[in-house]
Amino acid sequence: MLRYLFFALLMLHGAIHLAGFFTPVAGRVMAIDRAPGIYWAACSILFGLxxxxxxxxxxxxxxxxxxAAxxxxxxISSAWDQARFGTILNVVIVFAILALLFVKEAPVMFRD
Structure with missing residues (x-):
């Protein structure tokens, strides 16, 4: 069960990163600012992977x-005003991963 919830969290956070890829530039709707947008898309791909x-x-x-986190x-730190709430998801993801890596009993929760 927790495996599926964590899967959904990773996918959701990756999908949210796509918003950084499609950003308004100079008043145009859905224009792509290439340099930062590529980084946001790459991070989204890492979460999906x-x-x-x-x-x-x-x-x-x-x-x-x-x-990815x-x-x-x-x-997020480069766009703090708009993306600061993503820090909460990153903290949850990092703490869950650290628990899985360093606590012997934790991986049992992620078995089917």
């Missing part, structure tokens, strides 16, 4: 999710 690896029971999904936090 980590969710896919989690669903496929791959053992390295946690490292990809940790990389840390790069997400760097992006």
């Amino acid at each position: 980590s969710a896919l690896l989690l669903a496929l029971h791959e053992k390295h999904w946690a490292w990809v999710a940790l990389l 840390l790069s997400s936090q760097l992006l």
Whole structure:
């Protein structure tokens, strides 16, 4: 059950990062500011990849999710006024991953 909730959290956070890809530039609707937009899209892909690896029971999904959360936090800090609430999701993701990596009993929660 927790595996599916965490999968949904990773996918949701990745989808939210797509909003950074499609940003209004100079008053135009849905224009793409390429440089930062590419970083937001790459972070979204990392979250999607980590969710896919989690669903496929791959053992390295946690490292990809940790990389996604840390790069997400760097992006959020660059757009703090608009994206500061993403920090809450990043903290939840990082703490869950650290619990899974360093507590022996925790991975049992993520089995089917």
